[in-house]
Amino acid sequence: MKLYIAVGTAVLLVMAIFIIVFVAYYQQKQIRQQLILKEWQEKYRKGLLAATLQAQEHERRRIAQDLHDEIGTMLSVTKLSLNQLGRTVEHNDPGSTVLVQKTRSLLDETIANVRRISRDLVPTTLERFGLVSALEELAEKASNGEVHVELSCSDKMPTLLPQLDLTLFRIAQELINNAIKHANAENIIIDLHCQPNGVLLSVIDDGRGFDLDEILKDKKRGLGLRNIESRLNVIDGHVTFDVEEGRGSRIHIQVKNLKPEVEVEVEAV
Amino acid sequence: MLERFFHLYLEHPLELTHDLATVIPIVVGLFYANPKRKEIRFLLIYFVFLFFRNLISNIYATYRINNIFLYNFFNFIEIIGFGLTYYFNINKSNFKFYILIGSILVIIINVFFWETNEFSAGILTLTRIFGLSIALFYFVELLAEMKVKNILKHSLFWVSSGIIIHSTGTILIFLFSKIILSTRAAPDIFFAYWNFILIMYIVFCLFVSVGFWVSKYDEDNYA
Ligand SMILES: Nc1ncnc2c1ncn2[C@@H]1O[C@H](COP(=O)(O)OP(=O)(O)O)[C@@H](O)[C@H]1O
Ligand SMILES: [Mg+2]
Numbered sequence: 001m002k003l004y005i006a007v008g009t010a011v012l013l014v015m016a017i018f019i020i021v022f023v024a025y026y027q028q029k030q031i032r033q034q035l036i037l038k039e040w041q042e043k044y045r046k047g048l049l050a051a052t053l054q055a056q057e058h059e060r061r062r063i064a065q066d067l068h069d070e071i072g073t074m075l076s077v078t079k080l081s082l083n084q085l086g087r088t089v090e091h092n093d094p095g096s097t098v099l100v101q102k103t104r105s106l107l108d109e110t111i112a113n114v115r116r117i118s119r120d121l122v123p124t125t126l127e128r129f130g131l132v133s134a135l136e137e138l139a140e141k142a143s144n145g146e147v148h149v150e151l152s153c154s155d156k157m158p159t160l161l162p163q164l165d166l167t168l169f170r171i172a173q174e175l176i177n178n179a180i181k182h183a184n185a186e187n188i189i190i191d192l193h194c195q196p197n198g199v200l201l202s203v204i205d206d207g208r209g210f211d212l213d214e215i216l217k218d219k220k221r222g223l224g225l226r227n228i229e230s231r232l233n234v235i236d237g238h239v240t241f242d243v244e245e246g247r248g249s250r251i252h253i254q255v256k257n258l259k260p261e262v263e264v265e266v267e268a269v
Numbered sequence: 270m271l272e273r274f275f276h277l278y279l280e281h282p283l284e285l286t287h288d289l290a291t292v293i294p295i296v297v298g299l300f301y302a303n304p305k306r307k308e309i310r311f312l313l314i315y316f317v318f319l320f321f322r323n324l325i326s327n328i329y330a331t332y333r334i335n336n337i338f339l340y341n342f343f344n345f346i347e348i349i350g351f352g353l354t355y356y357f358n359i360n361k362s363n364f365k366f367y368i369l370i371g372s373i374l375v376i377i378i379n380v381f382f383w384e385t386n387e388f389s390a391g392i393l394t395l396t397r398i399f400g401l402s403i404a405l406f407y408f409v410e411l412l413a414e415m416k417v418k419n420i421l422k423h424s425l426f427w428v429s430s431g432i433i434i435h436s437t438g439t440i441l442i443f444l445f446s447k448i449i450l451s452t453r454a455a456p457d458i459f460f461a462y463w464n465f466i467l468i469m470y471i472v473f474c475l476f477v478s479v480g481f482w483v484s485k486y487d488e489d490n491y492a
Binding site (some may be wrong): 001002005008009012013015016017019020023024027028030031034108 | 277344405411412415417418419421426430432433436437438439440441442445448449458462465492
């Protein structure tokens with residue numbers, strides 16, 4: 001009897017140790033698998049985001065092309081006909097000449113607008129002359145009597161991957177728009193700096209600032225700021241909001257100029 | 270009296286080791302554990318009680334007074350201590366409910382098994398089964414919910430392992446305590462099994478000490 005108790009205890013103990021080891025081993029295995037799954041999901045999400053952004057750019061390009069080629073052409077043809085009409089009218093009904101002239105100037109304005117919109121939709125300067133020129137153009141266009149936008153950048157900018165160029169440009173566009181629209185700023189500085197294996201883009205304004213947490217709390221607001229984050233997510237970039245109510249905002253974008261995981265081809269035009 | 274006290278220890282060195290082993294989790298728990306965690310606090314209190322039980326039972330032994338009722342009584346504290354520890358660390362509401370009902374039920378049944386002069390096989394065995402069950406419940410929850418990243422840095426994993434080893438190691442001995450731990454049992458048999466119980470308790474103390482030690486990682490360890 002006493003021996004049975006000893007043997008039984010030994011058997012139970014072996015079972016107990018087996019259970020403990022099994023739980024420890026199995027749990028670690030489960031966690032490892034979960035980690036792999038999470039990584040995979042993250043990758044998939046990034047790929048999806050990249051594809052969405054790419055589709056957006058494609059769509060813009062298509063709209064720009066349609067605007068330019070179809071509407072633009074139609075407008076030019078219309079202008080030609082109007083000119084002919086004008087000449088006929090001058091002979092027969094001099095009273096209507098003013099009306100024709102007015103229509104012509106309206107048409108001219110429309111043509112200019114279509115051209116501007118189609119140019120703004122596709123960052124042609126960016127594709128032809130690179131990020132620095134595109135930002136210069138952006139600063140120039142945004143400057144007027146009330147705001148002064150200035151670009152400062154280090155002399156030797158490394159050539160960036162086209163995808164980085166486009167992302168940085170779109171982000172700069174959004175940030176400058178924000179500074180003009182919301183901040184009531186007088187001076188805006190775009191600062192482009194190269195860093196060891198990366199680039200730092202800062203947009204600094206002297207406006208009224210804002211409370212980032214409050215804006216991100218509201219799901220419907222801050223779409224522009226959220227877009228910046230998702231764009232950066234695709235290229236493993238990083239944004240730092242150095243903002244506060246009552247003083248100018250400083251927003252820094254950091255990207256690595258390395259080959260990223262997710263490939264997005266941007267076709268040159 | 271002190272002389273007799275020391276004599277007792279010299280006669281049973283394992284008893285001394287066992288009493289010292291109770292101090293390890295208290296020291297680790299007081300100075301190295303994360304005091305914010307509830308399971309640490311309940312277990313620490315449990316070990317302080319254990320320390321005093323040992324002290325009192327040794328004093329009784331020195332005066333040759335029967336101290337076995339202390340061992341029986343301590344099982345009630347054990348049920349409450351373990352019950353509270355796990356009650357506050359299990360998320361599944363039905364497990365929580367089982368633990369609550371189980372603790373109350375086991376305490377009530379144990380009252381009917383009460384014995385003053387002999388080890389109560391009923392109390393001791395039921396308490397082991399109770400400890401074993403909640404530790405296994407906790408393992409099931411650990412596997413089902415994957416709530417920790419590194420199980421080796423999770424304090425309740427070590428505590429549960431300690432409880433499981435201690436319970437499985439002693440449950441049969443306590444179940445047949447009428448034969449091997451009674452006053453009528455042959456002294457060599459009694460001491461062989463009694464020493465084994467002490468060893469199991471030392472192992473338990475060591476496991477809990479490790480659990481207390483890793484409790485500082487617990488906060489970052491939840492997945
Ligand atoms: N530079 C800034 N200065 C002050 N407020 C800003 C600035 N940038 C953003 N904000 C605030 O953050 C809000 C969210 O901006 P954004 O996400 O770009 O959305 P939107 O420009 O469409 O309003 C704005 O409504 C504005 O109140
Ligand atoms: Mg905006």
